[in-house]
Amino acid sequence: MHITLINTDDEVWAIGMRGISSVLRKAGHKTTMIFAGASDVPITDQVIQEIATVVGNSEIISISSMSRGSMRAKMLIEGLRPLGRLIVWGGIHPTLFPEDCIPHADLVCRGEGEEFMLDLVERVASGKGFADIPNGAYLFDGRTILNDLRPPIADLDELPFLDFDFENEYVLDRTGMLVPNAGMREKGVVLFSGARGCNNSCTYCSNSRLKAIYKGKGHFVRKMSISRFVEAAKVYQQQFPRLTCFYFTDEDFFSRSEEEMREFAETYPDIVGLPFECMASPRQITEEKVALATKAGMYLIDVGLESGSERVRREVFHRHITDEMQYRAALAVNAYAQQDSVLYFLILGNPYEQRQDLIDGVHLLKALPHPFSLRIYNLVLLPGTNLYEKAVEDGIIKGIGDSASELDFLAGYDHRTHDWKRQNIYLNGLISLMGGRSTRWRMGLVPRKFIPILTSSRVVDYCDCHPLISEMVVYLGIFRVWIPEAISRSQDKIHRYATRIMG
Template identity: 35%
Template sequence: MKITLVSPTPLDIFAPGVRILSSYMKEHGHKTKLIFLPGNLLKLRFEKEHVYHYPKDTMEEIVGLCRDSDLIGISFMTQYFDRAVQLTKFIKERLPLPVIWGGIHSTIKPEESIKYADMICIGEGEEPLLELTEKMEKNKEPYGVRNIWFNRNGNVIRNDLRPLIQDLDSLPFFDYDLDDHYIYDIEARHIIKMDNAMLEKSLPTGLGPGNKMQRAYRSMTDRGCPHKCAYCAVGMIKDMYASQRYLRRRSVRHSIEEIVQIKKRFPFVQLIQFFDDTFFARPLNEIEEFSVAYKEKVRLPFHCQGSPTTITEEKLKLLIDAGLVFVEMGIQSGSEKTQRLYNRTTPNKFILKAASTLNRYKSSLLSPCYHIILDNPWESKEDIKKTLDLVLDLPRPFWLKIASLTLYPQTMLYRKAKEENLIQDEFRDIYRKPFCFSKGSYLNYLIYLAGFNWFPRLVLRMLSNDWFVKLMERERLRGVYFTLYRFSDLLHKTGRGIRTILRGDTFRLSLYVHRFKNYCLNLGRTSADV
């Protein structure tokens, strides 16, 4: 059988779900086609009622690519729901082919998802998709396949879950064969065949040694997370598999072999980004094994993520020796009350200890990135000030990645918000919310400024005085702070561009020019909505 997998994806086209499914199906003798539809969420930042959609000519191209398929799969995250619905309706109106949805949204909102698709996959997709296609190929009734729900003429068939795959080494690597891969080209404004040149252009970038921008390959060496944060869907999924081992890891040998193959095939890859939720959660002996193998066989700089309770000096030294240049760490809040709400009860002294550990190796590492969550409806001004105080105590240099709290379906905070009637419209408040951009407020703006290493901390501490907060934190000034944020962000990017020119980082400069060109091309056009 031939399966076409369509991925409305962020601009990085990482799309690990469809890539592993494609490899798995090929390994078992089936043909696959991948269609990547990279798109951002920027318009949601400035147009709160904006609904993303694909232009009709792009939809027609997708339909044309799907005509020779036996099954069409669409995998997406919650923020791409509108695009997935539009795709599904357009395809079903024009092709007599079954459509199956997968990805995190189908797992957390199955009753909603099955209204749009013929089938949905809940949980891991490799084994159920293989069983489904083999039953379809043999003209057998497929309605008992575990992990899959069926919409049979309006009647929903809900099947049980199958066990999680425990041996991740039994799975193939992510599919980067490019044989039957297609991508929407933002500049050309149509879907083109993927080749090495287009892949190089489309892969994400990241900072390498000397703050030089480099082309990056992203990978994951585990499935699951050691934490159970109240704002994350992992908690709900852990509950689904309560009797099973949820955090599973690939062997060092398997992970390294994948990277070696990618490095050999795509010499333009200069940086590796490990997207495991908490790479540092591995025990010390595994970190040591990985570090030795990576240093010997890969020899490329890499990024990874950690948490305050998993970052230790022993692990950090080993990883730096192997090539680690950048670490991200989740802090989220400096308020003990909010930390309890988030189920992230790590005392601030341990957060500061982890940050100090990273700071001791600042000569070997790029400035670390710390994650902060704002716009929490249960936080008081005092809670937000505690986060600001914690940020001001962090050793410099660092930078902040600030997110606006999004109450994703079925998370613990979502259920709390529903009970308290805080969610009025799920589409507006969740699906179409620009989670990367916090609201305009005085304290939010101070936290934003605290992320700049040159800004005087004494000034920020003075500006966070109760008298200033009472004077400046007013609803009618929200628009002012939002404008200030945009202006400050523009100044920051301008300064970064100047530093790029002074350093002679021509690759990074070319990226800025490319992004500006695309911005000008897309300005005000609905065809930019992809």
């Protein structure tokens, strides 16, 4: 059977979709993958016709999206409906917020999609119905049907490697045309994960709700064996000839035991030998693990501060990591990792964060060992998450329309489109200027010696009373993020054009 898999998020890694494609191909089915998430290309009749042509004789069309790509998914489903094919919609957004998706698709997949899609394809091929398919959700006589979930895949080692063969794979370019995605083979960095699930239950993250959905179904956090993980890295190294490093996207790479980390440090350098970036929770960071990861080739470790306020982390995010844990993790990284090899994450634009919380955050950043880098995230109230539900209950937002789910949370603090982000504009803008590299003398664009003055009550009061000043500070931060991204997009466009011209 031929299945077309379409991703409407603005990225081409789509690890979940690539995993499903591998499972289907291993079972003897044909897949086509389409990456239709170019956010600056609207879903026009031309784009729909392009996609319909590539869909061809596929019996099943599977759409995958997070919240940000959900509107594009709805538009594509409407445009492809005349083809008369079975349309399935899966991904994080349908899993957390199925009621938003069920009216549009013939069938929604909640939870992991590998076994669901294989089951569905076999049912369709044999003429069987799918009304009782596990993980399925749909409308029947005006009623929403949510079938029971199958247990999460227990042994990740049994899954085939991600589909990076680039056969029958297309990407929507900036002109609205679908072109072969062969140029992706030239990427110098490859992203993949050796684990699923997270031990934390942060209210802003999908994992807290996923844990509730899967409660009683089996282990939520699962990991590949070290041998399988290293084997995967070796396979991907062979598939990407220009590969220079990996980004391991496990929610918490350091959640592995010290014994596992030691095995990784002893095998990965000899078999693969490429530097890597990974994410780690402060709770799991120890001197021993940092030393082992560094020995294995870790050149950058991403650590989530998320909020500089211990109160906000505890009471709002339900992220039970104290300042002491943050400092201890920072000292371990500073002592045993390569110099200048830590990237901290911080979320801004939080309506539950007060003035003192933000000032506490500045104090935390100042106290961290330098040099380090800081990445600013823009809070998005992801539909279906616990924080989204709280914001609706508290009257901060009405629903998905003003949840900011359409925003790129990686693009830094931006308050322009949602009024609930306009609290403490000056302090949020000031901290956003601290994004980037911090040294002995400066934090991002802000000289360290000016920080006590810039965060004093007198200055903060004055800026809060003069919105124009606060707005100017924010726009400095926005342009600081936008300019490098614009340059990067231009370089990518030139590279794709050159690839097409040169064949």
